[in-house]
Amino acid sequence: MSEKYDVIVIGAGPAGYVGAIRAAQLGLKTACVDAFTGKDGKPALGGTCLNVGCIPSKALLDSSRQYWNLAHNLPAHGISVDNPKVDMATFIGRKDKIVKQFTGGIGQLFKANKVTPYFGTGKLLKGNQVEVTAADGSKQTISATNVILASGSIPIELPFAKFDGKHIVDNAGALDFTEVPKRLGVIGAGVIGLELGSVWRRMGSEVTIIEALPDFLAAADADIAKLAAKEFAKQGLSIKLDAKLNKAEVKKGEVHLTYTDKSGEQQLVVDKLLVAVGRRAYTRDLLADDTGVKLDERGRILVDEHCHTGVDGVWAIGDAVRGPMLAHKGSEEGVAVAEWIAGKAGHVNYDTIPFVIYTEPEVAWAGKTEKELKDAGIPYRVGTFPFAAIGRAVAMNEAMGQVKMLAHADTDRILGVHMVGPGVSELIAECVVAMEFKGSSEDLARIVHAHPTLSEAVHEAALSVDKRAIHKGN
Ligand code: FAD
Ligand code: NAD
DSSP states (O other): OOOEEEEEEEOOSTTHHHHHHHHHHTTOOEEEEEOOBOTTSSBOTTHHHHHHSHHHHHHHHHHHHHHHHHHHTGGGGTOOOSSOOOOHHHHHHHHHHHHHHHHHHHHHHHHHHTEEEEESEEEEETTTEEEEEOTTSOEEEEEEEEEEEOOOEEEOOBTTBOOOSSSEEOHHHHTOOSSOOSEEEEEOOSHHHHHHHHHHHHTTOEEEEEOSSSSTTTTSOHHHHHHHHHHHHHTTOEEEOSOEEEEEEEETTEEEEEEEETTEEEEEEESEEEEOSOEEEOOTTTBOTTSOOOBOTTSOBOOOTTSBOSSTTEEEOGGGSSSOOOHHHHHHHHHHHHHHHTTSOOOOOGGGOOEEEOSSSEEEEEEOOHHHHHHHTOOEEEEEEEGGGOHHHHHTTOOOOEEEEEEETTTOBEEEEEEEETTHHHHHHHHHHHHHTTOBHHHHHTSOOOTTOTTHHHHHHHHHHTTOOSSSOO
């Protein structure tokens, strides 16, 4: 007899492991199947996010920021260091330790919550059975009343710049360079290109980013994208827009690139090439032919607004389904699905999901951009406030960027908040709370904000919507 569960989750990334823990908390007998193996070849829970995504990238962003500050920020504080050195084994090893701590932590959380882990590839069979194939090829079949598919995503590969793991790499490769590449090429000025491009630029690489679109950070508010572009250029990140890669050839340990921009065909030679042109849903070996689960035109698992696939008891969440590919989006879907399965009122508000880019300065936003409001014909008022007028930001020597708030012209309801500047990854949370509670700019304007903090930029931007900011002309 195969083991029977209330819920089987396939995939232990931030969507799957969080969904599994919530299901177990709700008293459901839960298993979670995952196929990821870590750098040591052993099973590692936590998916892309913990192993080769959010967490390791932030570890390297922080280490590289400390190194960059030695030459670019500390002198302004009157502090100088002669001949700073980088020990690459420690630089990468610290990141690996953090990854191990967190992937191991998921195992402990599973134990504490009584989630049964299965290590291997899970395939959904008809009738909510799941066949698990372990690394040694052995198979077992388990079954459940409900199966949650959370198989995540993988990097998109360009046919003319195939990953070789050595010279042409994806995110995992760029998190593991054993030495600082003298010249780093990056294809795609999206989130990964900017974050990992920043890591290696700060460590001393000459970084050139080739982006196909004519607009920089097209998904962000245009004013914020413009300010961010200016700061990145100052740091020496060379970003070529409206540029299309034609060819990448590895010759004698170098990568020779041919790309076309407005001026015609261009050549570039780099030591390493990071291809970061987006990710696609991963569903290989996930579904038997007769399950009835459908994929959409982009290969994502087709779901309704409740993450249900249309097949009785089969749900799908995270990067494998529509919506932004963000860890927190997947986690909230995991919680909601577990709650729907348990007969409770699950909830995900897709309109207030925060987006953050962990560059320096950071970029963060939630809600509509000014262009989206204009295009939709929604009347709005704008409030802005620069970090240059924020005492705390000046004291930190990080007074760049601004907060921009968009509120409905008639009701004053906050429709979007966009920021570039120091610490905005944390400041956006206040705005998300206000938007979630359907707050107005006046609500934020009337709330006492501690002085001197970076959050005063949010307060002043809210005041500025009504043209009554105190520390700037209106
Ligand atoms: P995944 O994390 O991809 O996990 C899916 C898991 O399922 C994997 O372990 C996979 O091996 C397993 N699996 C797949 N198929 C099967 C199968 N058939 N059987 C068993 N197991 C299977 N997002 C943020 O919100 N903030 C960030 O700062 C951030 N930084 C990132 C940095 C980088 C470099 C990258 C690449 C991504 C980053 N992301 C970030 C995106 C984030 O990692 C993803 O949105 C998130 O991991 C998606 O979660 P998921 O659980 O849907 O899928
Ligand atoms: P992305 O979608 O953010 O950016 C890809 C970029 O590549 C786009 O600007 C696109 O126009 C460009 N592009 C596509 N094809 C191209 C080509 N042939 N030549 C040149 N440019 C091309 O994707 P990503 O940076 O690979 O990241 C993947 C996902 O991971 C994203 O959806 C993102 O949400 C997630 N992620 C999030 C974070 C974060 O939240 N801080 C960090 C990293 C990754």
